[in-house]
Amino acid sequence: MSESENLWRKVIMPVNSNLAEVVQNLEEYTLKIVLIVNKLGVLIGTICDGDIRRGLLRGLDMESGIDTVIQYDALLVPPDMERQLVMQLMEANKIKQVPIVDEKHQILGLHLWDDISIAPARPNLMVIMAGGMGVRLRPQTNNLPKPLLSVANKPMLEHIIDRAKVEGFTHFIIAIHYLGHMIEEYFGNGDRLGVKIEYLREDVPLGTAGALSLLSPPNEAFVVTNGDVITDIRYGEMIDFHNRYSSSATMAVRVHEWEHPFGVVKTDGVDIVNFEEKPIARSHINAGVYVINSENLSELTSNEHCDMPDLFERLKLNGKRIIAYPMHEPWLDVGRPADLEKANKQN
Numbered sequence: 001m002s003e004s005e006n007l008w009r010k011v012i013m014p015v016n017s018n019l020a021e022v023v024q025n026l027e028e029y030t031l032k033i034v035l036i037v038n039k040l041g042v043l044i045g046t047i048c049d050g051d052i053r054r055g056l057l058r059g060l061d062m063e064s065g066i067d068t069v070i071q072y073d074a075l076l077v078p079p080d081m082e083r084q085l086v087m088q089l090m091e092a093n094k095i096k097q098v099p100i101v102d103e104k105h106q107i108l109g110l111h112l113w114d115d116i117s118i119a120p121a122r123p124n125l126m127v128i129m130a131g132g133m134g135v136r137l138r139p140q141t142n143n144l145p146k147p148l149l150s151v152a153n154k155p156m157l158e159h160i161i162d163r164a165k166v167e168g169f170t171h172f173i174i175a176i177h178y179l180g181h182m183i184e185e186y187f188g189n190g191d192r193l194g195v196k197i198e199y200l201r202e203d204v205p206l207g208t209a210g211a212l213s214l215l216s217p218p219n220e221a222f223v224v225t226n227g228d229v230i231t232d233i234r235y236g237e238m239i240d241f242h243n244r245y246s247s248s249a250t251m252a253v254r255v256h257e258w259e260h261p262f263g264v265v266k267t268d269g270v271d272i273v274n275f276e277e278k279p280i281a282r283s284h285i286n287a288g289v290y291v292i293n294s295e296n297l298s299e300l301t302s303n304e305h306c307d308m309p310d311l312f313e314r315l316k317l318n319g320k321r322i323i324a325y326p327m328h329e330p331w332l333d334v335g336r337p338a339d340l341e342k343a344n345k346q347n
Contacts, residue, residue: 008110011035015044019055019069020062022047033097035107036070043105045070048097076101079108084166084232086111122168122236125218129211130157130227131177131202145179147227148186155186157227161193164223167236170195174227175211177202206303209311212292213300224308226288231327233289238325242291248320249296249312252287252327287327296320 011025012035022034026049034047047069055069076099077086090098096113130147147157161172172190176183176199183199190197200214208226221242223235233252242250259280266274290308299314300306312322 007031008035008107011110012037012107014039015067015070017066018062019052019060019064019066022066023052023062026052031097031110031112033110035099035110036066037107041106043076043099043101043107045072046074046097046099047071074099076105077111078102082234084234087113087166120168121170122239124169124220124236124239125171125173125222126164126169126235127173127175127200127212127215127222127224128157128160128227129175129208129224130183131175131180131205131211132228133178133205143179145176145182148182151230156230157183157187158193159230160225160227161187161195161197163232164235165193165195167234169223169235171198172196173198173200173215175200175202175206175214177205203303205305207305207307207310208288209308210300210304210306212297212311213302213304213306215297217294217297219294221291221293224290224292229288231287231289233287233327235289238289239291241325242323245323246321247291247323248293249315249322250291250325251308251312251322252289253284253324254287254327255284284324284326289325289327291325 007029008031010029011031011033013022013025015036015038017036025034026032032048035043036045036047038044047066048071051069051071055064058068060068075089075093075095077089079100079102086098090096090111090113098111099107100109100111101107128147130145132146148155150156151159157174164172172195174183174187174197180199180201187193187197200211202211202214206213209224212224221239223239225235238250238252259278262278264276264279265272266276286309292311296311296315299311299318315322
């Protein structure tokens, strides 16, 4: 826990304080915010340095009360809000402090941009599968590898790296084949993005797991993701989940719903026993993101084609534990022109 996280209680002040007392608090604790509460300890608003300055410009003096400078509509968040969403709210509102409150507006903590935007460094490697030919996206992929297709004016592969960087990942290996030289030329060794990037070069397509046969086993469990998956999944939390369940391999899965286009009639012989009007079927689908223990690489034969479900099946047959990581975050597999169009509309 950072020093600033321990200070939030000291920037709580009563509503009957004056400007001089608030200024002294701002200068002493340097969190650049004061949390104003009523007699019951309920948060009623916040005051920042700019609020004080605007009050002084209106003619207030240091002995004035603070009721006219309080931001009564300050942005507040609940304790269970995910870090990434808090960061997005802070960016959108151009603020660097957000109080955490319960349903009764009792203060539980304080998010600070300098703390929340810096994730602890992750030693884990991330492998990105970017060797596919993107056949379904032709003609856009005739002269450009699919992972370099633009989403919100940036290659989708760069979105993946940037998302992982936020969580402290710094070492990436990109498996390349089709037009792989273009990916190497764009990303280089990763210096431009502030990360380390290396490459696995497939002479022939090896599948979503086969390229791992070219990998030197890392020391830690590592993340594997398809290079065409745009998602807000928390890669670090997925590793933590994997380790918590002592898993050998973990697959991110999503619930997929499919509505039958017709009413379904269930029969027993010639007798009708039930009707279902356009029933909805639900199943878990492979989301294209995995966590793999390094010892599992021994299950692969060098330069032999293998898809990730096949690797998971081998591990299961050998008595290894394989588990699902249920995800709820936004996710899109950019495999078709409609998917690419949707990705650009969402970003």
